[in-house]
Amino acid sequence: MKYQISALVVMLVISAGICRAQSNTILEDFTPAVTNQPGQAYPQVNSQGYARFRIHAPQADSVIVSLGLGGRGGTRLVGGEDGFWTGTTEGPMDEGFHYYHLTINGALFNDPGALNYYGSTRWESGIEIPAHDEEFYALSDVPHGQLVQVYFPSKATGTVRQAFVYTPPGYEKSATTRYPVLYLQHGWGENETAWPKQGRVNLIMDNLLGGGKAQPFIIVMTYGMTNEIKWGHIGEFKIDTFQTVLTQELIPYIDSHFRTVNNRLGRAMAGLSMGGMETHMITLAKPDLFSKFALLSGGLYTPEELSGKVKPDLIFLSCGSRENPGRVKEAATKLKAAGFNAVSYVSDNTGHEFQTWRRSFYHLATLLFVNR
Amino acid sequence: MKYQISALVVMLVISAGICRAQSNTILEDFTPAVTNQPGQAYPQVNSQGYARFRIHAPQADSVIVSLGLGGRGGTRLVGGEDGFWTGTTEGPMDEGFHYYHLTINGALFNDPGALNYYGSTRWESGIEIPAHDEEFYALSDVPHGQLVQVYFPSKATGTVRQAFVYTPPGYEKSATTRYPVLYLQHGWGENETAWPKQGRVNLIMDNLLGGGKAQPFIIVMTYGMTNEIKWGHIGEFKIDTFQTVLTQELIPYIDSHFRTVNNRLGRAMAGLSMGGMETHMITLAKPDLFSKFALLSGGLYTPEELSGKVKPDLIFLSCGSRENPGRVKEAATKLKAAGFNAVSYVSDNTGHEFQTWRRSFYHLATLLFVNR
Structure with a gap:
């Protein structure tokens, strides 16, 4: 069966990962995301929709989270002397569920702190951003x-x-x-x-x-x-x-x-x-x-x-x-x-x-x- | 309620990860494990119960799979110039299901090729070793x-x-x-x-x-x-x-x-x-x-x-x-x-x-x- 799909393909362009307009002040009311694995403190979300990540990767040269401002390639984490890399999205995320993954020194892994969800033909990390209508x-x-x-x-x-x-x-x-x-x-x-x-x-x-x-x-x-x-x-x-x-x-x-x-x-x-x-x-x-x-x-x-x-x-x-x-x-x-x-x-x-x-x-x- | 658990604790010592006696010849009939994520070629298992792993981790200094000869700290993979680390368990694994994880430069991740299973209070990688009675x-x-x-x-x-x-x-x-x-x-x-x-x-x-x-x-x-x-x-x-x-x-x-x-x-x-x-x-x-x-x-x-x-x-x-x-x-x-x-x-x-x-x-x- 042949099918005309040009219009659909246009609509399929993924807009997940786009952040809302950046706020000047990030509220420090971060709590663990509800999509975290049991007992995991990170990733975290705040009341404005920012997401904060913390990844243990000693000796890594680069840790990037695929969420954030899409055009800039996600959120680059900053390494600390304790071997943990941390970072916060540049702006608030859309309300609701987002898939994401980590790129560590060029290789793809899931966030050990987050639950996994099947998307993009693989089980990826997921994060739930609180929504005004989440009830x-x-x-x-x-x-x-x-x-x-x-x-x-x-x-x-x-x-x-x-x-x-x-x-x-x-x-x-x-x-x-x-x-x-x-x-x-x-x-x-x-x-x-x-x-x-x-x-x-x-x-x-x-x-x-x-x-x-x-x-x-x-x-x-x-x-x-x-x-x-x-x-x-x-x-x-x-x-x-x-x-x-x-x-x-x-x-x-x-x-x-x-x-x-x-x-x-x-x-x-x-x-x-x-x-x-x-x-x-x-x-x-x-x-x-x-x-x-x-x-x-x-x-x-x-x-x-x-x-x-x-x-x-x-x-x-x-x-x-x-x-x-x-x-x-x-x-x-x-x-x-x-x-x-x-x-x-x-x-x-x-x-x-x-x-x-x-x-x-x-x-x-x-x-x-x-x-x- | 108090409970005497000494005998049970002895029995709880995990024996998963113990390999069977080492064989001299590893048969090269490896195929993707049935527990792999869709379309993933690795990890693989052979007819003798050996497991082979392949992980993309360019610039890593050390990639260890927690399976293998338990006393030796698992299976150390060897890095190649293409950024892929590979390795095979030193001996055949017990038949059936095993939990495992990767330690990359000292940090814990799951194998992106494998499905995850909840064990040790987290979602870990799993691998199924073919069994004579698997029917x-x-x-x-x-x-x-x-x-x-x-x-x-x-x-x-x-x-x-x-x-x-x-x-x-x-x-x-x-x-x-x-x-x-x-x-x-x-x-x-x-x-x-x-x-x-x-x-x-x-x-x-x-x-x-x-x-x-x-x-x-x-x-x-x-x-x-x-x-x-x-x-x-x-x-x-x-x-x-x-x-x-x-x-x-x-x-x-x-x-x-x-x-x-x-x-x-x-x-x-x-x-x-x-x-x-x-x-x-x-x-x-x-x-x-x-x-x-x-x-x-x-x-x-x-x-x-x-x-x-x-x-x-x-x-x-x-x-x-x-x-x-x-x-x-x-x-x-x-x-x-x-x-x-x-x-x-x-x-x-x-x-x-x-x-x-x-x-x-x-x-x-x-x-x-x-x-x-």
Whole structure:
């Protein structure tokens, strides 16, 4: 399947690592990041969004953290006589989650103080910058759903594949209640752990449901890369195999192992970045399977490509304000003018990064399956 | 609660890292370890159990891998002009899983080529050495159970705590079938991810059940450290808080969210190393809760301490042949002489490491809940 991806590639330019405008005074209220390994004092974050790093690397000549002012190659740490290298980002970071790594004397390592997250096709260090709206993805004292790891057989790839399935609170108490399903895809270089770990999607749902702000639904997340694509070569992406895995293997597995609403009206698909590209391709190729489509920093739909197909009852388009919000809003306006129920959402002061997608998911979830 | 731990501390001496007798000829059939990060060529393992490492660290003066002949401080890599350091363990490693880390110019990092596993209170690199019996923990084409992440409220610790719950294949197909439950604890410095990831306990159960070699049961794994204990200070361990979390918070949560056999005969407890110590303490303190006890490289029971209590219907004691198998066998013999159904198991050619505990679990699982 050929696919026009020029516009998407433009949107895929990573804006993570961009700092907000520099403040004159750095407040010395640094505390360990919540994403640190247990008991680790560094990295630290302060109330303004600065991040401070401390790395033990005696005899090193150079220690650079890949976060900070992107154009300047990250944050250069300064070595001390005790063998520890320290440094603070030149400006505040965007709120939310960021991937990073260390470059020590030209070699790449993770920060021993930080937890690791799968991004850029490897497990990288991660850091969480406190956000003004972080309550919506906090681990709160509300009823919690379950996050279920399943293995499903895949003839298309000759493997047993993994998926995570979120079931809402109370799912396990009923023997008969059936739930609609959202299939939710990660971005390039990530895997099926991205939405639960970086995205905190299960906690967002728990909080939404605890506050009566969404209808309960199942969320299914699986690995969306079936051919190896290097960064910058997304034009070589082939959807065929993943489309088969998702539509002919995973969906039947989920429908036979969970109490789903097993029809088009009970099924939505969404994805971020490359996962949006996949969502776009698959929802257009398989219009009988899904009734709600969502692209999070992952492209657009046009009325033309949807014409003549069974009509989706929701199209959700979103991105961060540092991406291309004008294009997202314009696309939604055109879709609405053509009679589609299209919604656009722009995350304030974020780019192509998980805070955009957490917020996007939050808004999307309030719109899904509300008319059942 | 005071506890005599001298014997246990002796058993806790880590034997991982000990190599088998050195072979004269190293076979050049090295392939990437199955525990590598996606697409990474190193570390590698060969058919004899040697491990080979390759680390990019230009300008470093010293790169040491913590695996190899333990007494010699690990495997010293040799630097090349291309900036890569390489080296092979001096002898074959024990079969199975090993934790390790790098020491580069005196500072500790993980191997960027390897996946990370939680041990020694941090996420460390891991490597899987092929084993002659690895089929029993392989991801096979059998029906798979589900591994469920749950959050349960804990007043005793003022937190929301995490547990993993394995449900056997077919659990989700029934609305009424109830299953007995094994509570299974990790060792010192590990967490609730250890049994699923390093131990592959869900795959072992899938394979056992697929072969008709065990009765289906639920397995519950949670974090067993509620006070911070540094290595070498296990005498300071206090069981009280964890005992409350397990018996008054987690068990009621599991019994109300899963279809369990909610009584003593339907409940077993087992643990490895420090988790064995916890199992020993809690099963003696709460004799009405559990009917089967298992200590995996985690101490012993004596007839004396069990006298006057409701009798367990199974006591399982195990360790690796490089630990203290004589003590384990002797303890089982004494228990049998006193009228207990005691079973001992010794894993050949392994020490205080996960291959011992995978094999121990396999044998334990065939004995659990067989007389219901």
